Amino acid sequence: xxxxxxxxxxxxxxxxxxxxxxxxxxxxxxxxxxxxxxxxxxxxxxxxxxxxxxxxxxxxxxxxxxxxxxxxxxxxxxxxxxxxxxxxxxxxxxxxxxxxxxxxxxxxxxxxxxxxxxxxxxxxxxxxxxxxxxxxxxxxxxxxxxxxxxxxxxxxxxxxxxxxxxxxxxxxxxxxxxxxxx
Amino acid sequence: xxxxxxxxxxxxxxxxxxxxxxxxxxxxxxxxxxxxxxxxxxxxxxxxxxxxxxxxxxxxxxxxxxxxxxxxxxxxxxxxxxxxxxxxxxxxxxxxxxxxxxxxxxxxxxxxxxxxxxxxxxxxxxxxxxxxxxxxxxxxxxxxxxxxxxxxxxxxxxxxxxxxxxxxxxxxxxxxxxxxxxxxxxxxxxx
Numbered sequence: 001x002x003x004x005x006x007x008x009x010x011x012x013x014x015x016x017x018x019x020x021x022x023x024x025x026x027x028x029x030x031x032x033x034x035x036x037x038x039x040x041x042x043x044x045x046x047x048x049x050x051x052x053x054x055x056x057x058x059x060x061x062x063x064x065x066x067x068x069x070x071x072x073x074x075x076x077x078x079x080x081x082x083x084x085x086x087x088x089x090x091x092x093x094x095x096x097x098x099x100x101x102x103x104x105x106x107x108x109x110x111x112x113x114x115x116x117x118x119x120x121x122x123x124x125x126x127x128x129x130x131x132x133x134x135x136x137x138x139x140x141x142x143x144x145x146x147x148x149x150x151x152x153x154x155x156x157x158x159x160x161x162x163x164x165x166x167x168x169x170x171x172x173x174x175x176x177x178x179x180x181x182x
Numbered sequence: 183x184x185x186x187x188x189x190x191x192x193x194x195x196x197x198x199x200x201x202x203x204x205x206x207x208x209x210x211x212x213x214x215x216x217x218x219x220x221x222x223x224x225x226x227x228x229x230x231x232x233x234x235x236x237x238x239x240x241x242x243x244x245x246x247x248x249x250x251x252x253x254x255x256x257x258x259x260x261x262x263x264x265x266x267x268x269x270x271x272x273x274x275x276x277x278x279x280x281x282x283x284x285x286x287x288x289x290x291x292x293x294x295x296x297x298x299x300x301x302x303x304x305x306x307x308x309x310x311x312x313x314x315x316x317x318x319x320x321x322x323x324x325x326x327x328x329x330x331x332x333x334x335x336x337x338x339x340x341x342x343x344x345x346x347x348x349x350x351x352x353x354x355x356x357x358x359x360x361x362x363x364x365x366x367x368x369x370x371x372x373x
Contacts, residue, residue: 025222026221030273056226066356128279129316135318175272
């Protein structure tokens, strides 16, 4: 019986230890994105995200260890008759590029997500499971670095290089599930 | 890690068995029950204590208690689990995220004997390898567990018991955690 008491005591001490892997969790943070569009003729939209604007991020930033799950969500409308493969890029420092060429010349650009194909003249709501698969390894690393850093970056949505496209995205959201030590 | 587990699974029971004068008591059993994610994918802005527990999943598997020395029973196990999908409305649209499918194997170290009679209690700790998979995410890491079992019935060949367990999969500095309750039945191959 004494051995059982020691085991329980040891486990209890482990549970109570701050920074122990036991005292951790996965916290989901949703960032609403404004409606935006991408057009190979008239230019691309951007949205600058400041993670610090979300209280959940602020409260857990110091305890953040990793990104557990990610998703770009929303309703994608292809305004062209041709299919489009939508990609999301980010610049790790806030930027205001208005066309694909200047974005590609940015040294801090990283392809974050995609391609997500939308057939011509259709609207498609992305599935969370599909979206989770579309993050690039470099994009995940850049996002983790931003989440651990100043939390300030810019997102762009665009179609394939040197092709004609015209799409818009509504009800958009960037979902981050962060691993935090409690 | 794999080597360590294999060592624990096979060498330890044999070694301890060899140190004993008598043969090891070996049983095989099946179990099934519930498993609930703890503090996973929660939203802290609208957090209430009940949100700490995710949707109840199921777990089932095989165990083979090997009672080679008087105070410890070694119990290799293999388990599978299935967690429910989660639905959430974000930006006015309802999305579904897959729940994890889990597989794990390892060994439990049980203090005493798990095949006692009514209300016979036995605490245990375990270590193993756990794989959690869902679309776009895979976690394949070392898992740890501890719990308490209670015997309900025992005869010469059969034993029935229930267990409450806390388990976690270490993911670097953090972990994915679960609590569970299972019921199992074992059949003694050797006394």
